[in-house]
Amino acid sequence: xxxxxxxxxxxxxxxxxxxxxxxxxxxxxxxxxxxxxxxxxxxxxxxxxxxxxxxxxxxxxxxxxxxxxxxxxxxxxxxxxxxxxxxxxxxxxxxxxxxxxxxxxxxxxxxxxxxxxxxxxxxxxxxxxxxxxxxxxxxxxxxxxxxxxxxxxxxxxxxxxxxxxxxxxxxxxxxxxxxxxxxxxxxxxxxxxxxxxxxxxxxxxxxxxxxxxxxxxxxxxxxxxxxxxxxxxxxxxxxxxxxxxxxxxxxxxxxxxxxxxxxxxxxxxxxxxxxxxxxxxxxxxxxxxxxxxxxxxxxxxxxxxxxxxxxxxxxxxxxxxxxxxxxxxxxxxxxxxxxxxxxxxxxxxxxxxxxxxxxxxxxxxxxxxxxxxxxxxxxxxxxxxxxxxxxxxxxxxxxxxxxxxxxxxxxxxxxxxxxxxxxxxxxxxxxxxxxxxxxxxxxxxxxxxxxxxxxxxxxxxxxxxxxxxxxxxxxxxxxxxxxxxxxxxxxxxxxxxxxxx
Amino acid sequence: xxxxxxxxxxxxxxxxxxxxxxxxxxxxxxxxxxxxxxxxxxxxxxxxxxxxxxxxxxxxxxxxxxxxxxxxxxxxxxxxxxxxxxxxxxxxxxxxxxxxxxxxxxxxxxxxxxxxxxxxxxxxxxxxxxxxxxxxxxxxxxxxxxxxxxxxxxxxxxxxxxxxxxxxxxxxxxxxxxxxxxxxxxxxxxxxxxxxxxxxxxxxxxxxxxxxxxxxxxxxxxxxxxxxxxxxxxxxxxxxxxxxxxxxxxxxxxxxxxxxxxxxxxxxxxxxxxxxxxxxxxxxxxxxxxxxxxxxxxxxxxxxxxxxxxxxxxxxxxxxxxxxxxxxxxxxxxxxxxxxxxxxxxxxxxxxxxxxxxxxxxxxxxxxxxxxxxxxxxxxxxxxxxxxxxxxxxxxxxxxxxxxxxxxxxxxxxxxxxxxxxxxxxxxxxxxxxxxxxxxxxxxxxxxxxxxxxxxxxxxxxxxxxxxxxxxxxxxxxxxxxxxxxxxxxxxxxx
Numbered sequence: 002x003x004x005x006x007x008x009x010x011x012x013x014x015x016x017x018x019x020x021x022x023x024x025x026x027x028x029x030x031x032x033x034x035x036x037x038x039x040x041x042x043x044x045x046x047x048x049x050x051x052x053x054x055x056x057x058x059x060x061x062x063x064x065x066x067x068x069x070x071x072x073x074x075x076x077x078x079x080x081x082x083x084x085x086x087x088x089x090x091x092x093x094x095x096x097x098x099x100x101x102x103x104x105x106x107x108x109x110x111x112x113x114x115x116x117x118x119x120x121x122x123x124x125x126x127x128x129x130x131x132x133x134x135x136x137x138x139x140x141x142x143x144x145x146x147x148x149x150x151x152x153x154x155x156x157x158x159x160x161x162x163x164x165x166x167x168x169x170x171x172x173x174x175x176x177x178x179x180x181x182x183x184x185x186x187x188x189x190x191x192x193x194x195x196x197x198x199x200x201x202x203x204x205x206x207x208x209x210x211x212x213x214x215x216x217x218x219x220x221x222x223x224x225x226x227x228x229x230x231x232x233x234x235x236x237x238x239x240x241x242x243x244x245x246x247x248x249x250x251x252x253x254x255x256x257x258x259x260x261x262x263x264x265x266x267x268x269x270x271x272x273x274x275x276x277x278x279x280x281x282x283x284x285x286x287x288x289x290x291x292x293x294x295x296x297x298x299x300x301x302x303x304x305x306x307x308x309x310x311x312x313x314x315x316x317x318x319x320x321x322x323x324x325x326x327x328x329x330x331x332x333x334x335x336x337x338x339x340x341x342x343x344x345x346x347x348x349x350x351x352x353x354x355x356x357x358x359x360x361x362x363x364x365x366x367x368x369x370x371x372x373x374x375x376x377x378x379x380x381x382x383x384x385x386x387x388x389x390x391x392x393x394x395x396x397x398x399x400x401x402x403x404x405x406x407x408x409x410x411x412x413x414x415x416x417x418x419x420x421x422x423x424x425x426x427x428x429x430x431x432x433x434x435x436x437x438x439x440x441x442x443x444x445x446x447x448x449x450x451x452x453x454x455x456x457x458x459x460x461x462x463x464x465x466x467x468x469x470x471x472x473x474x475x476x477x478x479x480x481x482x483x484x485x486x487x488x489x490x491x492x493x494x495x496x497x498x499x500x501x502x
Numbered sequence: 503x504x505x506x507x508x509x510x511x512x513x514x515x516x517x518x519x520x521x522x523x524x525x526x527x528x529x530x531x532x533x534x535x536x537x538x539x540x541x542x543x544x545x546x547x548x549x550x551x552x553x554x555x556x557x558x559x560x561x562x563x564x565x566x567x568x569x570x571x572x573x574x575x576x577x578x579x580x581x582x583x584x585x586x587x588x589x590x591x592x593x594x595x596x597x598x599x600x601x602x603x604x605x606x607x608x609x610x611x612x613x614x615x616x617x618x619x620x621x622x623x624x625x626x627x628x629x630x631x632x633x634x635x636x637x638x639x640x641x642x643x644x645x646x647x648x649x650x651x652x653x654x655x656x657x658x659x660x661x662x663x664x665x666x667x668x669x670x671x672x673x674x675x676x677x678x679x680x681x682x683x684x685x686x687x688x689x690x691x692x693x694x695x696x697x698x699x700x701x702x703x704x705x706x707x708x709x710x711x712x713x714x715x716x717x718x719x720x721x722x723x724x725x726x727x728x729x730x731x732x733x734x735x736x737x738x739x740x741x742x743x744x745x746x747x748x749x750x751x752x753x754x755x756x757x758x759x760x761x762x763x764x765x766x767x768x769x770x771x772x773x774x775x776x777x778x779x780x781x782x783x784x785x786x787x788x789x790x791x792x793x794x795x796x797x798x799x800x801x802x803x804x805x806x807x808x809x810x811x812x813x814x815x816x817x818x819x820x821x822x823x824x825x826x827x828x829x830x831x832x833x834x835x836x837x838x839x840x841x842x843x844x845x846x847x848x849x850x851x852x853x854x855x856x857x858x859x860x861x862x863x864x865x866x867x868x869x870x871x872x873x874x875x876x877x878x879x880x881x882x883x884x885x886x887x888x889x890x891x892x893x894x895x896x897x898x899x900x901x902x903x904x905x906x907x908x909x910x911x912x913x914x915x916x917x918x919x920x921x922x923x924x925x926x927x928x929x930x931x932x933x934x935x936x937x938x939x940x941x942x943x944x945x946x947x948x949x950x951x952x953x954x955x956x957x958x959x960x961x962x963x964x965x966x967x968x969x970x971x972x973x974x975x976x977x978x979x980x981x982x983x984x985x986x987x988x989x990x991x992x993x994x995x996x997x
Contacts, residue, residue: 056602060822062595062703063582063604067737095818097864099841106821163837165826294864296873299708299815301737 015261019226022254024183026192028217030175030206032075038143038173039066046212050166058171060104065300072173073304075205076141077314079175080117082199082321083136087311091116091304097294102146102165112295115140124191125326129337134192135180144172186250190243193217198322210242219250223257233267237281239274249274253281325350333363342371348386359396362403369395373416389423398426408437410483439486448493451476462498470494508573508668508721515572516562522555522572526616529574533665541640542660544579545587546619558614568614569728576666578657579620580627581607582701590703591635592625594823594848596830604701605733606670606712613728618666621656625850627677627705629653630921633909634852642685643987645950648906651681657715658685668725669715674705675808676925678713679937683901683955686939686982689715690722693963694932695740698733704819706812709929719938719973723747726965750966751973756790758971761894764797771903775954778941779900782956786898789978796890796897800882804927805919810863810876817860823848880930887931891961896971898958900924901937905945905952928959935959938972939982950988
């Protein structure tokens, strides 16, 4: 991390000593496959409880898991997107513990030989700086069922009974574990957004936090700047949006600072984020020393990859969102928030790129795409790429403005027409004579008419009320059906008024 | 009078000489007459049997033939048959009706077999005498004071007593071979990965293998050929073409090298038992085989290795029996106590013992010392077999050190574990192995000669060669036909 970025960060002081925040993130992402991880049941969200189930995902006696090759391929793709190593040999292990929503009372997961190891996530921050966070691993496992507790607040305490829906049991789940490289809430959110953007773009996951297809935990600790060993960490859970992740982190930093400032010690614990209250609270006061008794799952054979297969999968990745983002920011010189908006709206990047490819004016293109077009998209509830205005048409329009063939007023009117009716802006301009008039003679004729018809304004101007000039320009524009070059109109008006005065 | 083999039954049904339904009715009658004394079955599936027989008869009338047309099949009750009670001889599966059928069973049903019922076993296939069943007592048809062996005791007793023509067993450390030896039938464990385990309720997944129990080697080959091969529902089945064993049956052993294991010297055996095996080795030689000495120096570690790996896997496999979704549920104050009370009431002592051993072996801090070392030992044992098979086509040894023992004779669990001394190494190595009748010995204090089994084991996937060798031995010696099961025996000690 560069010194300038460090310096730009607001100093975190605990009793006057500078501290830094150390964060690592673990997130679980449901993979977008047709079927579950180890059986043929459909992998869909929102079905009637316990309808997408079979002997395998219900853990019926005698049923056996068979791995979903698509899920393995998607996970490897995720690793390759972040330059992870794909070991030649990987295996599934059983994680043993009892829980009613886990049909076999063990979870098929990966312990010491995950499908991917290492890797690094590079991301852009809102201030235009670049950050990164190393990955420890990404591994594949099966999701559990979903428990619903019959109590007033939905928590297990005080419930009379619990219901389990096994539709989610066996859904392929990848767990991404990061190294403790994250220092700010903004970095954490940028890291997660980069994961999401990449997984969506590569068809790995839908990443819908509200449907639980991405769940993340943040491990957070503080330490004095310069200290190498980590402080005691708290694990924060239950954030249901990236925004909550940022707020939870800020709140947890403040809590830990307050504890340290009052002379207290941080306790290792799991804390839940309370969205309404905006604070974290203790979930499990002491980390229970779980012994999961991992061992290789004897029902499954090891997974082996030939280097050639990995090379082929790497070659098939295509352009990654971060590469596109970098292009927008570095080559097209867009502001980071513009670039992110382009990239994160479905279909917008491809549309934008097609426009720029034809007109080579990224700033003009982005202004239209994020301005007029996005407003129209909102008003008409139609995504930009599905409107009648093609990238070719928009590129043509940009070219017409750049060549000063039309003025911005005409351009704005044309955009609306093109959105609804389509067509070529050049043809419309030519057919309807909408080209900007920059001929001094023609403008002078209109100026003369306007001055003759507005004697009072002329008098006001000459009496020193030069503000009326704006009104007179408007009249020239009106008279010319908006085609007059407004700069020239103003210049000629001024010349006429000053000359005859 | 020798009974019909599966090959003979199927031939006559396919030829229209006998109807499957008629055969099924008489099989069910025989069960009704005899099983009160033998106790082979836990559940009879008369309705399924009659319906299957009617379907076979109708299809045969239409010109179809089936390799197992009308052949009565007994199924060990750790294999699922849809709509049928499946118990594993455990109280914990109380009331559970299987919602699907095991692949191996389905393949035999598709071949025209008639499912007569589900047979008794040691609870979850953990035991060597069938005494660990929570649901019933099965006796050895040769002497009802004695155990049938285990864990596939019910399946073996059913075939021995003529209550089924063929049966399915499962073998984890000897559970087909040892009881087959005790009851004078053929019991065959194929190579691990050859027969689908889908629908076999797991004891130790890396060792469990389904196999046939029959009166002849030819029937074992017939059933094996129908079951073997890759199953898309079992990721551990091997994707490798099956060499049919039935056409490979042979009449002599010329050019065959039989390995006699140096470490399995017969001097430890009782003199009468020893004489039977010396005779068996001599008979192999008489058939033209060359006897060669082979070494299995790590075989002695078999039992110790097995009793870490098998319990470790079982501790995880049996976790699902928690009272939440099916089977027994003893309601506690909260979910934790419901788990505890259900499992305390539902599992028998031997199952609990193995879950405890396995949980310990996998625990943090002990995993490397126990589970990992056991896996290393297993690799060494497999390597020993690979070396031995470089010098021979099959290994011959006793299937068990003694004939069937009396009930309650092995109260100490370790003495029971030692019953599988000759069968466990083959299970750990994954190689195909069978027991074929080889003679009789009269246990001390008894007046009834009891059968013994010769264990023959071959290299991985050499089922065709192995069954061919066993067939030649069987044809030359006819031990299984030398004596009849006593119809009336001393009742002292019988149930």
